[in-house]
Amino acid sequence: MRHEIARRSGVGFELREGQTLTVYDPRGEQVADLLAYNRADIREVISSGRTLDYASKLFIGVGDPLYSNRSNVMLDIVSDSVGRHDFLLTPCSKDTFRIIYGDDAPHHGCFGNLERALAPWGVEPDMIPTAFNCFMNVSVDFETGALSVDPPRSKAGDHIAFVARMDLIIGLTACSALQSNNGSFKPIEYEISG
Numbered sequence: 001m002r003h004e005i006a007r008r009s010g011v012g013f014e015l016r017e018g019q020t021l022t023v024y025d026p027r028g029e030q031v032a033d034l035l036a037y038n039r040a041d042i043r044e045v046i047s048s049g050r051t052l053d054y055a056s057k058l059f060i061g062v063g064d065p066l067y068s069n070r071s072n073v074m075l076d077i078v079s080d081s082v083g084r085h086d087f088l089l090t091p092c093s094k095d096t097f098r099i100i101y102g103d104d105a106p107h108h109g110c111f112g113n114l115e116r117a118l119a120p121w122g123v124e125p126d127m128i129p130t131a132f133n134c135f136m137n138v139s140v141d142f143e144t145g146a147l148s149v150d151p152p153r154s155k156a157g158d159h160i161a162f163v164a165r166m167d168l169i170i171g172l173t174a175c176s177a178l179q180s181n182n183g184s185f186k187p188i189e190y191e192i193s194g
């Protein structure tokens, strides 16, 4: 059964070892931030640095494991109809909107949504790392190092799927940043199977 994550919101749920999580972009050009914590010890958390280091590349896709801060495999990407996701940038937050967008009354962003969604498991704000940003399209100019956040390559109905390699707590959002999703806020859908 597919669940919807409403625009500019987020959810938390448990995913057991061996289960598959499929994240869908139902309307296209939307981003979903994904976090994973070890169900048995929430101090073990998904790690961008370790994953990119061990993969020796910036763009992570099918066949790539997502590692924890303790170098254990948390999730494997098993299916992907888009082929471009980001693992560099942190979840958008009220400070993102204040600093980058100049908002006076900023939205709490994916960070605030993840904070609320994961609080029931004891996850505190300072325990929120760089998320795996499904469908987020970040380009790098390798001469200058400049980063640009471009419209996602995802079209309506595209997906990415992960298999859990340990019992996990997952945080997942429908992103709240205009830059990430080409200027409009949209829902995200997900399905758990197995």
Ligand SMILES: [Zn+2]
Pocket: 033, 091, 092, 109, 110, 111, 173, 174, 175, 176, 177, 180
């Ligand atoms: Zn966001």
